Amino acid sequence: MRRSLYLYLFILAVLINVFTYAYFTKIGSFEKERLEKQNKRLTDSIATVSQRIDEANYFSLENNQNAQNYLEVSAINGRYIPFDKLIPHVTEKLLDLNQNPKGNPFTGQEQIGAQKFIINKVKVINHRWVIADYSDSEYWGEVLLKYFVNEDESVDFVVIDSFLYPKSTN
Known part of the structure; x- marks a missing residue:
């Protein structure tokens, strides 16, 4: 067992x-x-x-070899600004204009209400154009700018076109 x-x-x-x-x-x-x-x-x-x-990122200065080459060839007085330094420089100069009491003049919009229009985001597209997003906390829009870097490294902007979206009813 x-x-x-x-x-x-x-x-x-x-x-x-x-x-x-x-x-x-x-x-x-x-x-x-x-x-x-x-x-x-x-x-x-x-x-x-x-x-x-x-x-x-197809339309960006970081990925646009032709625009980078243009910057090298057309260096101001032999002074070449690399694109990785140019992008923050242009962005900073544009955002500095938000301090204006009437708002950023390059939004392409006049002040509508109590709030001024300021630029929130900036994208440097190539050696000549910038697209930016702006708002006054009630309305928002986008603007296409042309920019020029001067010999003294100041930056001039020209509004090409601006669009203000209709106020949403949400």
């Missing part, structure tokens, strides 16, 4: 070990497949996001 009990316990232990081995083997392969699928999906997502960023 004792022998039979030990034999049954031995067979039960072997079966438990076989099923445990099969379970953990399948779990390992399942996790490996799941991680491979997730890795592929994340790689595709990264590629998609990278492509969208490249498309969004």
